Amino acid sequence: MTRRTYAQRCALAHALDVVGERWTLLLLRELLTGPRRYGELLANLPGMGTNLLAARLKDLAAAGLIDKDEGTYALTARGAALEPAVLALARWGAPMLAEADEDEHWSATWNVVALKYSFRPDRARRARGVLEYRVDGTRVQARGRDGEIETSLEPRGDADVVLEADGETLLAIAGGTLDPDDAEADGARRVDGERRLYRSSLRFFALG
Amino acid sequence: MTRRTYAQRCALAHALDVVGERWTLLLLRELLTGPRRYGELLANLPGMGTNLLAARLKDLAAAGLIDKDEGTYALTARGAALEPAVLALARWGAPMLAEADEDEHWSATWNVVALKYSFRPDRARRARGVLEYRVDGTRVQARGRDGEIETSLEPRGDADVVLEADGETLLAIAGGTLDPDDAEADGARRVDGERRLYRSSLRFFALG
DNA sequence: CCGGATCCGTAACGATACTG
DNA sequence: CAGTATCGTTACGGATCCGG
Numbered sequence: 001m002t003r004r005t006y007a008q009r010c011a012l013a014h015a016l017d018v019v020g021e022r023w024t025l026l027l028l029r030e031l032l033t034g035p036r037r038y039g040e041l042l043a044n045l046p047g048m049g050t051n052l053l054a055a056r057l058k059d060l061a062a063a064g065l066i067d068k069d070e071g072t073y074a075l076t077a078r079g080a081a082l083e084p085a086v087l088a089l090a091r092w093g094a095p096m097l098a099e100a101d102e103d104e105h106w107s108a109t110w111n112v113v114a115l116k117y118s119f120r121p122d123r124a125r126r127a128r129g130v131l132e133y134r135v136d137g138t139r140v141q142a143r144g145r146d147g148e149i150e151t152s153l154e155p156r157g158d159a160d161v162v163l164e165a166d167g168e169t170l171l172a173i174a175g176g177t178l179d180p181d182d183a184e185a186d187g188a189r190r191v192d193g194e195r196r197l198y199r200s201s202l203r204f205f206a207l208g
Numbered sequence: 209m210t211r212r213t214y215a216q217r218c219a220l221a222h223a224l225d226v227v228g229e230r231w232t233l234l235l236l237r238e239l240l241t242g243p244r245r246y247g248e249l250l251a252n253l254p255g256m257g258t259n260l261l262a263a264r265l266k267d268l269a270a271a272g273l274i275d276k277d278e279g280t281y282a283l284t285a286r287g288a289a290l291e292p293a294v295l296a297l298a299r300w301g302a303p304m305l306a307e308a309d310e311d312e313h314w315s316a317t318w319n320v321v322a323l324k325y326s327f328r329p330d331r332a333r334r335a336r337g338v339l340e341y342r343v344d345g346t347r348v349q350a351r352g353r354d355g356e357i358e359t360s361l362e363p364r365g366d367a368d369v370v371l372e373a374d375g376e377t378l379l380a381i382a383g384g385t386l387d388p389d390d391a392e393a394d395g396a397r398r399v400d401g402e403r404r405l406y407r408s409s410l411r412f413f414a415l416g
Numbered sequence: 417c418c419g420g421a422t423c424c425g426t427a428a429c430g431a432t433a434c435t436g
Numbered sequence: 437c438a439g440t441a442t443c444g445t446t447a448c449g450g451a452t453c454c455g456g
Contacts, residue, residue: 004427004448007255009312009375011322012237012294015301020230022429029220038438047214049430054439071438085296086220092293093223103215110218117219167217212429212446230448246419257449262420279419 015085018063023048025086027056028075031066032083033112034153035074046105083116091117094207097171108138111167112151115140115205118174119149124204131201132159134191136167144204161193161201174205223293226271231256233294235264236283239274240291241320242361243282254313291324299325302415305379316346319375320359323348323413326382327357332412339409340367342399344375352412369401369409382413 006013019025023045030036030044042053057073060066065079090113115133124144132155133140141155165173165188172178178186180202190198214221227233231253238244238252250261265281268274273287298321323341332352340363341348349363373381373396380386386394388410398406 006234007309007312008234008318009305009309009314010234010237010318011298011301011305011325013234013301014304015297016233018301018304019297020233022228025224025228026214026216026218026221029218042438046216047430049432050439051431051441052429082300085293085300088293088296089223089227090219092290093219093221093226096222096226097217097219101215101217104217105215106217110216114219247417250419255449257451258420259422259450260448 018065019082021056023052024056024060025089027053027060028065028079028082029086029090029113030109031073031075031079032086033109033151035069035072037072041073044107044109087113087117090114091207094118094171094175098175098177100168106167108136108167109153111135111138111170112140112153114167114171114174115142115151116149118205118207120204120206121148123206124149124201127197127200127204129160129197130157131197131204132162133170134162134164135170159193161197162191163193163198163201164189164191170205173202174207176206176208226273227290229264231260232264232268233297235261235268236273236287236290237294237298237321238317239281239283239287240294241317241359243277243280245280249281252315252317295321295325298322299415302326302383306383306385308376314375316344316375317361319343319346319378320348320361322375322379322382323350323359324357326413326415328412328414329356331414332357332409335405335408335412337368337405338365339405339412340370341378342370342372343378367401369405370399371401371406371409372397372399378413381410382415384414384416 005017019028026045027041030041038053042048042050045053057066057068060079061068064076066073067076094117119142127144130141130143133142138153139155140151140153141159142149142151165183169178169183169187173180173183183202188202213225227236234253235249238249246261250256250258253261265274265276268287269276272284274281275284302325327350335352338349338351341350346361347363348359348361349367350357350359373391377386377391377395381388381391391410396410
């Protein structure tokens with residue numbers, strides 16, 4: 001019953017004592033795109049046992065990273081503060097997505113994370129406006145003001161440009177495999193908005 | 209024998225497939241401050257079994273994160289690319305260092321990580337010069353050029369200012385618990401260099 | 417002595433069955 | 437739908453042993 005801890009006077013060790021166990025960071029990734037119910041979480045974490053999910057949720061609530069409200073789980077401020085770390089890890093792992101693996105699980109909400117970690121503030125700074133991405137049926141809005149990205153799963157208000165692409169096309173653009181100029185021939189298309197903003201917005205996403 | 213994987217088409221999941229197991233990120237933290245031998249690693253990872261350390265080293269070498277050269281292990285470029293993620297995680301965990309725990313393990317090299325994640329480029333940008341910190345017997349050099357920090361365990365050349373403090377004092381300054389102006393009364397002291405640079409350099413480190 | 421490998425008890429995880 | 441209970445499997449932790 002003794003909870004396993006690294007017992008090191010080190011910030012990284014303390015962080016890993018809280019979020020270093022299996023599934024924990026993936027669970028928090030889910031909540032980074034908005035509140036979720038138990039069933040939704042389970043569906044996006046294939047292979048995780050129901051008991052483990054329940055245990056993790058309880059632990060994270062006790063640690064102050066998440067709150068349970070009327071059956072749905074949401075990040076607290078402390079939990080949301082993990083976003084930079086999660087994105088940094090994901091950015092590091094992004095190159096490993098290059099080789100497609102057919103028997104991997106997949107969820108449209110993963111791409112919201114991809115949008116964030118591949119977003120290049122320096123490139124988007126001058127483009128004011130709301131961009132809306134429709135990826136595999138999921139709508140994501142991003143606005144480039146002040147060089148920061150704000151994504152929201154529940155779009156509020158109209159977007160200045162709406163573009164649509166499947167996840168593979170998006171990842172290929174961000175990964176540098178697909179040139180943005182060729183994206184339109186490869187699955188991305190403009191649904192609404194100015195053509196010029198559409199073209200430039202494809203260049204807002206890249207690694208490195 | 210089937211290696212455990214999340215099998216998700218997600219950058220974070222792929223990253224965690226490589227560095228998400230127990231001890232792995234702490235092991236990489238050690239190598240972030242320079243090459244190490246097997247024995248040195250084991251000494252700074254108390255509680256880790258010798259078999260586990262050997263297995264992790266083998267796995268990380270196979271994954272291309274580290275190289276073994278004449279008995280010492282060192283990060284590859286791919287492994288060093290994890291630094292932003294490691295620092296982001298450590299920065300998130302830093303507030304949890306506030307309450308001192310007497311029965312935690314401790315190593316002087318961990319403060320090098322603390323130096324990095326609590327370094328504020330915006331504050332140090334105008335101060336050109338080489339700073340040398342001597343923390344609990346370990347010498348660390350940092351130079352603020354272009355607002356970036358470069359730390360090296362093996363100091364090269366002379367520093368413009370040399371200051372000395374114990375780990376607790378340093379962490380207290382970075383954490384905001386200790387005002388830099390009071391630091392000198394609380395264990396920090398200037399060993400060499402201009403007094404003015406010394407004073408200002410204490411303000412280069414903070415969280416948030 | 418350093419750098420592991422082998423073995424074994426324990427804790428964590430994974431899958432399924434079961435319940436309010 | 438949202439978990440709890442149970443149990444077989446895997447990973448980890450600690451100790452001991454081995455080769456250079």
